[in-house]
Structures are given as structure tokens and as C-alpha cells.
Amino acid sequence: MWQEWSLRAKIVGLTVGVVLPIMATTTVLTIRLSRNAVEDDLRRSGLALARELAASALQRRGADGETLLQAEIGSLAGRGGLVRDVAIYAVGPQGLAIRAKAGTPELPDANVEVAAREGQEVVVVKREALSRLSQVTVPIWDGKRSVGAVSLTLPLARADALAQRIAYQALLLGLFAMCLLVGGLSAFMSRALAAPLGRILRVMGRAEGGDLEARVPEDRKDEVGQVARGLNRMLVRVGSFQAELTRRVSEATAQLRATNERLYAAQQQVGRNERLAAAGELAAVMAHNVGTPLTGVVGHLQLLEEEVAEPAVKDRLRRIQGQVDRAVASARQFLGAARPALVRTPVDVTALLRDLLVLVSPESQRKGIAVAQAFAVELPTVAADPNQLQELFLGLITNALDAMGTGDTLRVAAEMGMSDGGNPAIRVVVSDTGCGIPPENLARVFEPFFTTRAASGGTGLGLAIARRIAREHGGSIRLESEPGHGTRAIVELPVGAA
Numbered sequence: 360m361w362q363e364w365s366l367r368a369k370i371v372g373l374t375v376g377v378v379l380p381i382m383a384t385t386t387v388l389t390i391r392l393s394r395n396a397v398e399d400d401l402r403r404s405g406l407a408l409a410r411e412l413a414a415s416a417l418q419r420r421g422a423d424g425e426t427l428l429q430a431e432i433g434s435l436a437g438r439g440g441l442v443r444d445v446a447i448y449a450v451g452p453q454g455l456a457i458r459a460k461a462g463t464p465e466l467p468d469a470n471v472e473v474a475a476r477e478g479q480e481v482v483v484v485k486r487e488a489l490s491r492l493s494q495v496t497v498p499i500w501d502g503k504r505s506v507g508a509v510s511l512t513l514p515l516a517r518a519d520a521l522a523q524r525i526a527y528q529a530l531l532l533g534l535f536a537m538c539l540l541v542g543g544l545s546a547f548m549s550r551a552l553a554a555p556l557g558r559i560l561r562v563m564g565r566a567e568g569g570d571l572e573a574r575v576p577e578d579r580k581d582e583v584g585q586v587a588r589g590l591n592r593m594l595v596r597v598g599s600f601q602a603e604l605t606r607r608v609s610e611a612t613a614q615l616r617a618t619n620e621r622l623y624a625a626q627q628q629v630g631r632n633e634r635l636a637a638a639g640e641l642a643a644v645m646a647h648n649v650g651t652p653l654t655g656v657v658g659h660l661q662l663l664e665e666e667v668a669e670p671a672v673k674d675r676l677r678r679i680q681g682q683v684d685r686a687v688a689s690a691r692q693f694l695g696a697a698r699p700a701l702v703r704t705p706v707d708v709t710a711l712l713r714d715l716l717v718l719v720s721p722e723s724q725r726k727g728i729a730v731a732q733a734f735a736v737e738l739p740t741v742a743a744d745p746n747q748l749q750e751l752f753l754g755l756i757t758n759a760l761d762a763m764g765t766g767d768t769l770r771v772a773a774e775m776g777m778s779d780g781g782n783p784a785i786r787v788v789v790s791d792t793g794c795g796i797p798p799e800n801l802a803r804v805f806e807p808f809f810t811t812r813a814a815s816g817g818t819g820l821g822l823a824i825a826r827r828i829a830r831e832h833g834g835s836i837r838l839e840s841e842p843g844h845g846t847r848a849i850v851e852l853p854v855g856a857a
Contacts, residue, residue: 374544375540390526394521401493409510412445413497413498413508415428415431432447442513443462443513445462445511445512446509447459450507455467455508470494475508555579556583559586566597575587712752712771716771722760723769731768733772738775739775739783752787759793762791762794770788784834795843807819833852833853834853
């Protein structure tokens with residue numbers, strides 16, 4: 360569901376998800392601190408009143424004193440709800456007894472016992488039904504001896520009411536702030552991202568429909584502007600390539616038409632059929648040459664949609680450009696209808712294999728395939744055409760990935776060995792843990808146009824091309840496979856300088 364959200368919705372949702380807990384935490388802390396402050400104030404006031412009453416109780420003795428004391432605590436209990444119950448306890452022969460009271464005080468409890476007998480001041484919070492009460496108990500000192508205790512019961516309704524009021528105000532303020540934040544952020548995102556990205560998407564749609572003259576305004580200096588400029592440059596290159604391709608196709612078509620007319624006039628039906636078959640094979644070869652590297656392009660485009668870190672994007676774009684260049688070179692080779700001669704240079708096979716594994720990493724990660732590599736240290740170079748070797752090994756690795764699923768393992772190894780002629784050679788092994796190849800098919804895998812993947816776009820030329828490349832470099836290729844236990848492709852290339 361998260362992936363289906365728009366970029367604006369994701370940013371707004373993420374902001375709300377971060378700010379909302381912070382506001383809630385701040386509100387809870389504010390309520391708690393405010394309530395504690397009020398409770399502390401009530402507690403201090405209660406202690407002060409209890410101490411004054413304890414001093415008054417010590418001074419008032421006799422019948423008149425008791426009457427005045429009762430009147431005093433009666434007036435205290437009526438102070439606007441500050442004090443609910445007042446009780447003065449005296450220590451007698453039979454224990455603690457109520458000397459004077461106002462309200463409905465309880466019988467002496469443990470707190471009163473502690474205050475009267477041990478001379479300690481005790482403050483506790485109690486719950487009664489749906490309200491909270493603070494009981495303040497102080498001793499009555501007669502010199503150094505405690506002769507009783509004063510207990511006040513203070514309702515904490517003021518603190519609770521304040522907490523509710525703060526919570527209500529915080530809720531209203533939070534809702535207002537959240538609406539303001541979401542509205543402002545949404546408006547900013549609409550102006551800063553949604554609108555320019557919408558223009559880019561519309562231009563991409565027009566280009567997809569064939570309008571390569573469409574352009575995005577380049578009036579921004581930020582990342583969106585960089586994307587717009589990059590898209591415009593790409594459209595210019597694609598337009599130039601399309602024009603060149605159209606011209607060359609027209610030339611090739613005209614040449615082919617002239618050739619066909621000559622062949623038809625000469626009634627050389629067999630020769631014409633052979634040429635058409637060769638043209639079909641050449642077209643299939645070019646389709647394979649273009650399709651194989653585009654597998655890496657598709658994988659990197661998938662990663663590009665998930666990653667937003669700028670360095671990674673640039674790296675993927677460079678890799679994509681490399682593959683596009685290679686596809687363009689193959690297309691030109693097809694249009695020229697001629698295979699170029701090998702350009703041999705010293706090739707580091709280990710480095711080439713490592714680059715290919717990086718290239719196919721998006722596909723292996725997408726399918727959940729583990730990749731293992733084992734390269735011998737300091738392998739010598741081989742005299743080879745690097746583009747041809749890349750095509751050879753990329754085809755083998757792609758075949759292995761196509762044969763596997765989640766949980767399987769691709770293994771690529773390179774080591775020194777001996778060729779069939781007894782000469783030093785580099786042996787490269789590409790193995791998979793896929794379904795394997797039946798014996799009746801294993802004997803035919805190098806035949807042109809033989810494929811078991813016709814439904815998924817296989818041309819049956821990949822291994823035939825691989826064997827041709829290996830032989831042109833003086834090497835060899837063979838396959839070992841067992842149904843249900845995977846396949847091993849073994850390539851041997853002679854060691855030597857260009």
C-alpha cells in the first residue's frame with residue numbers, strides 16, 4: 360500500500376507520523392507537569408494549614424478552648440472546597456481518639472498512627488470513587504513529645520480539572536497545528552514537486568507516443584531541473600538516433616529491394632531463399648545481442664525507482680548508458696550487415712567477470728538468487744576482444760539466472776588449467792543450481808535456433824554464438840548438466856599476449 364502512495368502523500372504522511380508522536384508526548388508531559396505543580400502547591404498549602412492547626416490545638420485547652428478549636432476547624436473545612444475533612448486526634452490511655460472534627464473524617468489509620476506516635480509528617484494520595492484525595496497528616500508537638508495529630512483531606516479536583524483543561528486546549532491546538540502543517544506542506548509539495556513532475560511525466564508520455572520534439576521547461580536549478588535537463592538531452596539523442604536509424608533502414612531496404620529484383624529477374628529462387636534465411640539468422644543474432652545487455656538495463660531501472668541517493672542514481676545512469684551504447688553498436692553492426700574482425704587486447708578475465716556480476720546484480724537480487732564467486736589470485740591476461748568475451752560470459756550468466764528461482768545459487772569461478780592440447784589456459788566455470796538440462800537436449804544446445812525457452816523470447820542462438828566466440832579465440836566451451844541438479848558451463852581460453 361505504501362508503494363502505491365504518491366510522493367507528496369508519502370512525505371506528508373511521514374511528517375505527520377513524526378510530528379504527531381512528538382506533539383502527543385509534549386502534551387502528556389505538559390499535562391503531567393501542570394498537574395504535579397498544582398498538587399505540590401495544594402500539598403504545601405495543606406501542610407501549612409495542618410501545622411497552624413496543630414499549633415492552635417496545643418494552645419486551646421479546656422471547654423472554651425475546645426469550642427474555639429471546633430469553630431476554627433469548621434471554618435477551615437468550609438474554605439471554598441480546599442479542605443474537605445479535618446480531624447484532630449489526641450493520644451490517650453486507650454490509644455488515639457478524635458478530639459475535634461469537621462466533615463466525615465475516617466477513624467485513625469496507619470498514617471495518623473505514624474504522625475501521632477512517631478512524630479512524622481505524612482502526605483499520601485488516595486482514590487475515592489471517581490475522585491482523588493490528598494491526605495496530609497502532621498503531629499502535634501508538646502515540647503519534644505508528640506501528643507496527637509492533625510489530618511486534613513484535600514480534594515485534588517482542581518489539579519484534575521486543570522489537567523483536563525490543558526488536554527482539551529492541547530488537543531485543539533494540536534489539531535490546528537497539524538491542519539496548518541499538512542496544508543502548508545501539501546501546498547509546498549504540490550508547487551515544488553507534483554507540478555514539475557507532472558510536466559515531466561506528460562513529456563515522457565508524449566515521447567512514448569512518438570513525439571520526440573516534446574521538451575520539459577528547464578527553469579529550475581534543483582534536482583527536478585536536473586532531471587528535466589537530463590530528459591531533454593536524452594530525447595535529443597534518441598531523436599538523432601531514430602533519424603539515423605530511419606535513414607539507414609531506408610538505405611538497407613532499397614538495397615534489399617534492388618537485390619530481390621535482380622534475383623527475381625534471374626530466377627535464382629534457391630539463392631534468394633538462402634539469402635533470406637541468412638538475413639533471418641542475422642536478425643535473430645542482432646535481437647540476441649541487443650536483448651541480452653538490456654536485461655541489465657531493466658534491472659538497474661527497477662533499482663533506480665527505489666533508490667533516491669544521488670551518487671547511486673548517477674552510477675546506475677552510467678551503467679545504463681554503457682549498455683545503451685552497446686545496443687547502439689550492435690544495431691549499427693546489423694545495419695552494416697558485416698561482422699567486424701576481432702580486436703585483440705590483453706584482457707583481465709577476473710575484472711571482466713566482476714563487472715558482469717555487478718551488472719546482473721539487480722536481476723539476481725530481484726529473484727532472490729545468491730551469487731558466489733571464486734577467482735584465483737593473479738591470473739594472467741588473455742589476448743581477446745573484450746566486447747566478444749563480455750557477450751560470451753554475459754550470455755552464460757543470463758542463462759543461469761533464467762534457469763533459477765528464489766533460494767538458488769549462481770557460482771562463477773576462474774582458475775588456471777590446461778587446454779585439451781596441453782597448453783596453459785584460463786578455465787571459467789559458470790554453474791547454477793537450477794532445473795538442469797535433459798540428456799536429449801544437452802546434445803543439441805549448441806545447435807543454432809535450438810531453444811527450450813521459445814515462449815519466453817529465447818532465440819536459440821546464445822550458446823551457438825558463445826561457441827563461435829570461444830573458437831575464434833582459440834578456446835573451447837562445453838556444458839555439463841544433470842536434471843534437477845543444475846548446469847555447469849566450462850570455458851577454456853588460451854593464455855597469451857595480444
